[in-house]
Amino acid sequence: MKTANFYLKKKMEEVFIIEPNDLSISFLTNFYKKLTAYLKTTPFIIIIPLSFLVGLVIYLIFGYLIVRLTTLLQHGF
Amino acid sequence: MVFKKEQILVNFIASLILVFRNFFFLIFYPYKTMRKISLEKDYWQILIIFFLVFLYFKLSYFLKDNPYPASFTFFAFLVNFFLTAGFFYFLSKLIKKKNRAASFKSLFFSLSYSLFPTLIWFESVSLLYLILPPPRTTSILGISFSIFFIAYSLSLFFWKLILVFLALRFSLRLSFYQILYLWLLYLIWFIPYSILLYHSKAFRVPFI
Numbered sequence: 075m076k077t078a079n080f081y082l083k084k085k086m087e088e089v090f091i092i093e094p095n096d097l098s099i100s101f102l103t104n105f106y107k108k109l110t111a112y113l114k115t116t117p118f119i120i121i122i123p124l125s126f127l128v129g130l131v132i133y134l135i136f137g138y139l140i141v142r143l144t145t146l147l148q149h150g151f
Numbered sequence: 152m153v154f155k156k157e158q159i160l161v162n163f164i165a166s167l168i169l170v171f172r173n174f175f176f177l178i179f180y181p182y183k184t185m186r187k188i189s190l191e192k193d194y195w196q197i198l199i200i201f202f203l204v205f206l207y208f209k210l211s212y213f214l215k216d217n218p219y220p221a222s223f224t225f226f227a228f229l230v231n232f233f234l235t236a237g238f239f240y241f242l243s244k245l246i247k248k249k250n251r252a253a254s255f256k257s258l259f260f261s262l263s264y265s266l267f268p269t270l271i272w273f274e275s276v277s278l279l280y281l282i283l284p285p286p287r288t289t290s291i292l293g294i295s296f297s298i299f300f301i302a303y304s305l306s307l308f309f310w311k312l313i314l315v316f317l318a319l320r321f322s323l324r325l326s327f328y329q330i331l332y333l334w335l336l337y338l339i340w341f342i343p344y345s346i347l348l349y350h351s352k353a354f355r356v357p358f359i
Contacts, residue, residue, distance in 0.1 A: 087184060092320060095327045106327065108287035113313055114182035122302075133294065141287045144297040147181045147304060148285040150356035151211055151276040 166195035174267050181313055189321035191260045200263045204228060204358075207273055210214060219353060235337070235359060236262050238335035240341040242290055242333055243323040253323045265268050272304065 097103045112120050133140045173196075176184040208221040208228070218224075240255050247253070280301075287293045319330050346359040 088190065091189070092324050093326075094210050097327060107236060107245050110182075111156060112179075117181060117310065117313055118178070118306065121306045123311065125302040125306035126298075128305055129298045132301060133298050138294075140297045140301060141289055141293055144300045145286040147300070147356065148276060148287070151214070151273050151280065 155176065162193075163196055163199075169193065170196050170199045177264065177267055177314065181310075181317060183262055185264070185314060185317035186321050187323060188264050188293050189257045189304075189318070190238065190262045196216070197263050200266060203270060204266065209268060211273070211277055214280055224353060224358075228358050229349070229359050231357065232262070232275055235341075237351065238340075239319060239323065239333055239338060242336065243319075243325055243329075245341075246329055246332070257322035258318065261322045261331055263313070265311065265314035266359075268307045275303075275357075291294045293341075 093105060095103070097106055101107075129140075136143075168359045173184055173188060205221065205225050207223045208219065210222075213217050219227075224312060236255070236258055240258055241252065243253050283296070287297055319325055325333070341357075345354070348354045348357060
């Protein structure tokens with residue numbers, strides 16, 4: 075029982091390590107909480123489609139410049 | 152003496168397993184994992200991460216045309232890393248004057264783990280350099296690859312932003328606005344510094 079209490083206390087301390095974020099405006103705080111809920115676990119479900127969308131938008135706006143950017147980045151290591 | 156050697160070996164293997172476990176969990180549970188990492192005390196893990204970074208510099212040394220030795224680029228990386236960590240730590244102390252919870256050790260651990268997306272990007276770009284060397288063309292295949300490559304780079308970049316945000320949040324106990332403010336201040340000196348590194352050919356894309 076003592077061990078269980080010890081681990082529970084340790085876990086509670088870990089979970090409450092920081093105060094919840096308050097962005098001053100309730101709409102923004104709610105939006106932040108909804109967005110971060112998706113990013114806290116398996117964020118790639120959102121990140122991968124978003125990145126492809128941004129990549130496509132970059133191509134549609136800047137055209138062939140995306141090829142030059144890729145060449146530059148491929149030399150970037 | 153034998154006991155000490157065995158102890159070191161056991162500690163090293165345990166830390167190695169923990170590093171790969173944390174790397175894996177940072178993909179699926181970045182929030183929980185970064186919270187745990189910010190409470191870490193095992194310095195072997197940092198040594199392992201830094202050794203992986205050094206291995207990368209060794210690899211890039213053989214691939215680049217006119218490179219600096221791996222030890223030099225590794226030293227430049229260490230300067231980058233400690234400048235970044237020191238900047239965030241001291242400014243967080245200025246922002247929150249009674250911020251006793253902020254810990255440099257915690258920041259050191261969490262920022263080291265946030266190097267994981269950077270390592271993946273640099274390693275994969277080095278390998279791609281061998282498989283599909285630049286320049287890219289404006290053919291359909293070239294453009295498709297470019298869109299894919301930019302999307303791949305962006306996804307790692309977004310993941311990196313999340314990890315750095317969590318690192319600052321858990322180790323320095325800052326709020327969202329305070330972290331944004333620190334990032335803006337960081338970019339003010341880091342962008343010219345990166346251009347300097349670019350012109351000196353140390354890092355074309357900053358390793359951070």
